[in-house]
Amino acid sequence: MTEVMRYAAFTTTPTGGNPAGVVLDARELSNAEMLAIAAELGYSETAFLHPTDERQYQIQYFSPLSEVAFCGHATIAASIALGEQIGPGTVNLATQAGPVPVEIAADPTGGLIATLTSPPTSTRQASEEETRPALAALGWSADDVDPDYPAHVASAGNDHLVLAAASRGRLADLNYDFDVLGKIMTDLGWTTIHLFWPESPVVFHARNPFPPGGVVEDPATGAAAAAFTGYLRTLGRLKDGTVLTIHQGVDMGRPSLLTCSTIPGDSRVKVSGTAVPIQ
Known part of the structure; x- marks a missing residue:
């Protein structure tokens, strides 16, 4: 019998953050069986680990x-x-997007905190042909977009359309056409759309529609946060080593806290957060 663990990530409470399924030993499972488990669980993602050596794992999502x-x-x-089973230290994960080392450390609150180093980030300006239908599916007009932050397609293992809301109220009012936006994103290869509003140069609020995964909205999206951090660095908005705070999930009642930082001389990004079991 496969043990499926349930955790809420980027939070210290089971009612916050983004729920994820975790299978610590999936070596006997086929892709079809893993997909069936993820579908039955219904979370935006479930992680399946395949141990290969001491603190070395292949991982599928x-x-x-x-x-x-x-x-x-x-x-x-x-x-x-x-970390709860093998203790603090570094684990090395082999993902389809490349190697992802994760540092697991004791948290001052008594739990554990994990810091992943993302796949390499990249970003490019989104074309009007890409953004126009996406804005229409979101129900946004051109005035709803902050011109200080150009629309980009940013990546850290997956592609995400990055759009800046002109106000916190615009970000809070998310009511989009699920089927239409999902088709646009699938056709263009976007995993989520990273909608954000800048509270300050280093504090941001974000929402992430995820219709290609069958989920209306992600309460916390670490891959998009890494891609977004790379986007800000490319725009010259972040110096290397600057710590970025992203609040996500607030508007859907599952507040999440993501902490990101750039790495000098490296396009990858560090993303930190906690997680707690869901009973």
């Missing part, structure tokens, strides 16, 4: 609809679950 190359919140959840 499945949404209820398909396999995903990389998922940040499920990585944090799986790493905390591992």
Whole structure:
């Protein structure tokens, strides 16, 4: 019988953060069986680990609809679950998007905190042909977008359309056409759309529609947070080593806290967070 663990990531309470399924030993499972488990669980992602050596794992991520190359919140959840069994230290995860080392350390509150190093980040300006239908499906007008932050397609293992809301109220009012936006994103290869509003140069509020995964909205999206951090660095908004705070999930009643930082001379990004079991 496969043991499926349930964790809420990027939170200190089971009612916050982004729920993820975790299977610590999936070596006997086929892709079809893993997809079926993820679909039955219904979380945005479930992480399946395949131990290969001491503190070395291959890892696969499945949404209820398909396999995903990389998922940040499920990585944090799986790493905390591992840390509770094998103790603090570094674990090395082999993802479809490349190697992802994770540092697991004791948290001052008495629990554990995990810091992943993302796959390499990249970003490019989104074309009007890409953004126009996405804005229409979101129900946003051109005035709803902050011109100080150009629309980009940013990546850290997966591609995400990055759009800046002109106000906190615009970000809070999310009511989009699920089927239309999902088709646009699937056709263009976008995993989520990272909608954000800047509270300050280093504090941001974010929401992430995820219709290609069968989920209306992600309460915390580590992969998108890493891609977004790379986007800000490319725009010259972040110096290397600057710590970025992202609040997500607040508007859907599952507040999440993600902490990101750049690495000098490296396109990768560090993303930190906690996770707690869901009973």
